[in-house]
Amino acid sequence: MSNPTGLRYAPTHEWAKLEGDVVTVGVTAFAVEQLTEPTYLELKPVGTPLNPGDKLGVIESYKSTSDLYAPVAGTIVERNEPLVDDGKRKGDPKPVNDDAFGAGWMVKIRLAPGATLDHLLTAEQYDQQLASEGH
């Protein structure tokens, strides 16, 4: 399993990719493997303000239910709608399983003024975290 070097990582297994002042957020392939294949994804609505560590949503698999956490400070400006289940429309989170770092992205967050990604791990540091946890 390789974690792309252009991204930053939260210890809770979310990845973050900065383009301009918008950060695309998903979960790592390692997190997906731990979950087993996702069956349900719930995300906070567009417009929700977040601080790092705030609950961003919930992801479920046949095996378990896990919270998702915001890696950065900002406001949700877009969601990957086809993946999301909002109770009325039934999304399919399969792309999270198939392409965690690409088509499986979850939200785009516009960075709050002055906010950065500096507190997040580099790919190398995240690899080290996984290795130290015995993976």
Next chain:
Amino acid sequence: MSANRRTPLYQWHVDHKARMVPFGGWEMPVQYTGIGPEHKAVRSAAGLFDISHMARVSFGGPGALALLEKVFTNSVATMKDGQVRYGLVCKDDGGILDDVLVYKWPYGFAAVINASNREKILAWLDAHRGGLDVQIQDQTFDTTMIAVQGPKSVDLVAGLFAADVSGLKYYYAAPTRYKDKGCVVSRTGYTGEDGFEVMVPNALGVTLWDEFVARGAVPCGLGARDTLRLEAAMPLYGHELNEQTDPIHAGLGWAVKLDKGAFIGRDAIQAATADTQKPVRIGLEIDGKRAAREGCAITDADGAPGGTVTSGSLCPWLDKSLAMGYVAPRVAAPGTALDVDVRGTKLPATVVPLPFYKRKK
């Protein structure tokens, strides 16, 4: 880090990229390709499970029958040679110590016990053998146990064993030979499908497993085993069953023979049949795709406490969010509308009859 035991198939699992997890003191595969595809393979064709972690104990000697009748809720004396019977081992107060399968042979008996309860049950048997002349042998580490489950499993066992096991009746077993070594094949399982469970000497474990795979059986992990047994509404020790649950309220009264004579827990279980207040095991179908997990609170239409979920998941074959749990008898009737609190969100649910899934005969 405590060292978990490894089955003779451990290296096979690792070599085939299974994700390994600790379970009941063993390191076991939770999935290979995915719980969904593995689950569906069992329902539509055939799946293969390493169940070598299950404890296997043999009983010999003239006192074996008397000891089993004393500790087992179901009748043993009425079993025919080759028959397999499900039942409970209970405490004096009716609390369930384990759910087990007992096998009857012309020369004695055997039992298959849950992995996590192995030492507890061995100690219980030892404590209650009294002056009975019985030899109890733990054979867990001598054999490899493999389950092949699904509608195609009867084709997969054809020609593998010295005896033609395809004619075995459900819940019967036969001693036979595999590659000229003694083995046992039973028509049993824990998935709601037709299938077989095979015990072979460890030296032949990987050989038999490979042969099943070559014949088209899909290797399945504990993850699919759990969703399959949930869909089939089979209780799991540590979830639906524990030392605080009794067989009657667990819905397992059919596995208790109150009229067979004295056995440990008999009086308490008899009293439990008259207890109309204690929570009972029910099935729930939950609106939407969110899963209710163990521990989720169940409330009635007025928001009053109704009970607790013991197992729940989105189930791959029925593609529904299903759960089992215990609720007060007043809200246990099929059709009753309830709510399940899933991490702070109240999801509407309906009590449905068990099992959720029943295979076509």
